[in-house]
Amino acid sequence: MAIETSFTGKTALVTGAASGIGAACARWLDKQGIGRLVLVDRDAEGLSALPLSCEIERHAGDVSDPAFWQKLEGDLGKIDHAVINAGIADGATIRDASFDHWRRIMAVNLDGAFLSLQVAMRTMGSGGSVVMLGSVSGVKPMAGASAYSASKAGLIHLAKIAALEGAPDGIRVNVIAPGGVDTAIWDDNPDFTKMVEDMGREQALAAMASATPSGRFASAEEIAQSIGFLLSDAAGNITGAVLASDGGFSL
Template sequence: MIQGYDFTNRTALITGAASGIGAASARWLDRQGIARLILIDLDGDGLSKLDLSCEVETHAADVADEAFWQALEPRLGKLDHAVVNAGIGAGGQMAELEFAEWRRVMAINLDGAFLTLSTALRAMRKAGRGSAVVTASVTGLKPIPGIGAYGVSKAAVAHMARIAAAENAAHGIRVNGIAPGGVDTAIWNSPELEAQFAEHGREAVIGQMGKTTPRGRFATADELAQDIGYLLSDASANATGTVLTSDGGYTL
């Protein structure tokens, strides 16, 4: 194992763990020797298909459900790390966006992130140490027309991570965020792109979209998992309250 990347005897909680960045983070931690993973996603079938060698506890649950977290917290036990990752994509101009859609996005992306992080922080405080990473987005840093609710929610969780870092450093807990650019995950499987996928093929459409970045392609979920793993690990012991931009140069 790389120095500072030993997760032996540690426990991590990951939301949005059934696919994409969450699943990739679970696989990465498993390869680094994590002892136990607590995986949460509405997609229970997706969670059951993850092939992991460590001890795994899965919950098919809505991260925006306060009652779920209230029931889980007393049973969490030891918690060393958290990946606050569950989220949904959404489109729509601010002037046309219905409030119900705004609230749907905020419930999962912001309220769910708050419930996850606050629960994880209390568990880590009992242990006297820990680290968490919150998945934000470059759309929370750079205004992108047409995805206002999503961008606002991601700007909010990035700042939430900074505030949590300031509040918990004295408890031996580090909190950082990550702001991905385009990542080839299921978040792009939206009604808006279905016609293009049907006509040109998903790989071709995603490839063309990726050319908008200086790197020339979207990142993979595994690449983002490595960035998240670094922020969770002891190798980043001096980093807290940062939001790592991992976007292939998109925000340059």
């Protein structure tokens, strides 16, 4: 079965869609013939800049805000697929992290994922597929990323519960767990910024990827293709799974 037959005329929700993996997913789904995309991000300008050919609804808002989802849910109509991708990353050890740091990461990565998932499953009704953006750090403990890793571990368990609850209604829920991905999320990391100043972006990425068996970071487009597979009818018997796309980092 050709994957594109899974999406023709369907509607997909993508959060964190203005850049990186979310934008790559929107572009991929557009190429597969998706009928309608509902795109969510805090970055209204980034959402507007996405060149897509399908019907598009752009919603600028904070995924961790229940009022945003309450307002949006009434206007969504039926959703067939959802990519719950919105997230932020920041590093701090348990000893050094402030509670504000902890709550900021949890609010977007876990609270936002819960609210997005809740609305997606409600609007799917009977039948549908969801992919949630986890991380290899939610599977493999990583020092210095306490809040981020904990948020992604919580997201993975949330997705498995959703897979159990959604199964009677034909709703599949899976997780993609990337390792290093070349996206703008690194640009807010002061250590990476310093590396870029010293050696350039390509060499900085290569240096960071040296601990990965494949020796490289993935592109956002590669991750989008894996997400597309999990969303599609080709993965119709897969639910509650965590697919690592990490170049072997978790081995």
